[in-house]
Amino acid sequence: MFNYGVDDGTGVVNCCCWKPKGRDKPAAVNPDSSFREFVTDKIQTHQMQQLTCMELGDIIHVRGRLNRYRNRVEVSASYFRKVEDQSCKAEIYRMEELPNMYQNVYDRPFVLPSIVTSQLRLESEESESGVQREADLVDRLCIYLRSQLGDPSNGFQNFFLRELETIEAVMDIASCPCLEYKQDSVGGKAPIRQIRNIIKQSVDRLDREGIVIRSGNEKEMFQVAQESLTSWLEKTILKILRADCQLPKYEKGCHYLHVMDRLHNLNPFQNISAQAVKLALDRLEEQSEVISTTFKHFIPFS
Template sequence: MKLFFPKVGMAAGENLDFVPHRFWHTDSVYKSYVKLYIVDIVSLLDYPMGKGAFAYKNHPVYRVDILGWIVRVEERAKMFNYGVDDGTGVVNCCCWKPKGRDEPAAVNPDSSFREFVTDKVQTHQMQQLTCMELGDIIHVRGRLNRYRNRVEVSASYFRKVEDQSCKAEIYRMEELPNMYQNVYDRPFVLPSIVASQLRLESEESESGESIVLFSIQQPSRAHLVDRLCIHLRSQLGDPSNGFQNFFLRELETIEAVMEIASCPCLEYKQDSVGGKAPIRQIRNVIKQSVDRLDREGIVFRSGNEKEMFQVAQESLTSRLDKTILKILRADCQLPKYEKGCHYLHVMDRLHNLNPFQNISAQAVKLALDRLEEQSEVISTTFKHFIPFS
């Protein structure tokens, strides 16, 4: 398989993939305040596939959570600079003074409640800043910046930690090895559907041949999914058991499917030789269409095979609805779920039952919405459901 990201080596024998900026949100590390050793923080390099983050392994990092001793204090007009040492290194933390004041101000008795609360917060921040000295323990959360070619932390939260027995530091040093092993040192891997899309983009760039990546959601293309749905249900659906397995490649042997799938390829591929669309484009159209049907609950992924699906006929849909109702009636009797079961919990329970081992979350949500329309279930929140009776 061709690699479609630039590579980054972080250790001997390690070769990881950088990820484009538009997919950073799929990494839980990017969304959180990352607890790294300071020696790793100060050695971070800019992430090469977009601005605003630094790279640890191939994880995009832009916010950190640190705990350490103050080894340097510098007061400036708008901020305090603290050098924070956790035993592995020292990083500069910029803790900003409240805007518009360099010292606490008296409360104006005629001010509104909001102004009163704001003043109290600003006063507390100034007290926190002015009370911290060399040797104190400080907890800081903030965004990473590069200033004069060094990494520093612009604090959004900071507080002095009163901990004479050093329990907080001991707990942090016990916590970090587990975080590194189970999260940070594990490579950031994109979901398979996103990785497939990027692979197609890479092949298009290398070959110079346009690959159709049209949007299935466009109204002018909706008929493609509709016609494919009709064909799958009429030709592949087996009324005797409610579903029939099929592979994506099998659809290429069906003339009607190929005729449907090649239409948008020919439209977007103006220089098609002999009026025929490249097979790679057609395969991409078929895959996008089936993925759309999977999200809508019309087909389900079947078994452990990557590209095997089954068509949901009326009997299978009815069986799904009855199974979900059975799960809700049983689980909502438990104190933990007395206020309703989350639809992802229902999906997990279905994954243990045949033939729903690979049913998608979207298909489960659609089934629950269908049951609610039939007054079989009630939604207690947007994501939680209980049986009507």
């Protein structure tokens, strides 16, 4: 790794720039690694080559996470590059920006955002009363549904949201006492709004993870993303990309939302979500079937 002291006008902070793994080895495509990992390694190697030729007084652009090491705050850099600024425009712009930063940020007392204070209050109530929060119940239900939907012997092929309310194990989790709905409970029973919200949030999370896919027939109906359905979705997306990327308008790649709109015209995928489309495109990129020209645009590999 390389360590650099970076002065942003308010003080000097240590920046830790880690070497990418295997940087000293010859660059070659590992058949067991994805195309994205190979490109990322090449970018990081280029960044390291830039860092090794830096001198005192150079301007560096660093992005990363704040960590504490030996009781000192440092930046663990995920992105870094040397800024060529011969006319000092970037440095002058930063100096002009600092008075506003002091007035609006640095000199103001730190106040926790309302969403953080609300979460801390709920955690405190949970520890005192033993009653679980909604997020905890959603986590528990997701774990149960993953175990059931991933087992072909259970016979889960497709289901409606309301059908989950007939499963005893689902209801046992969704109807547990919940802090967010304690005022709506009557006679110690969980309100129906709590049960349906927890089930819906759990299935929505499984949809984002690609475990289930919204059916083309009904908005509240879901299909388990088995291998056959996933393969069909990926082949359909490839077919769309190969056709549309021939057009001048999409020669630099199709936006994943455009792919989703095209899928909505096909019967099996009329209600497919953007997250499911993006997940399928990521799998295709890992298989070197497509290439991402930006974070949101894709073209077929061949």
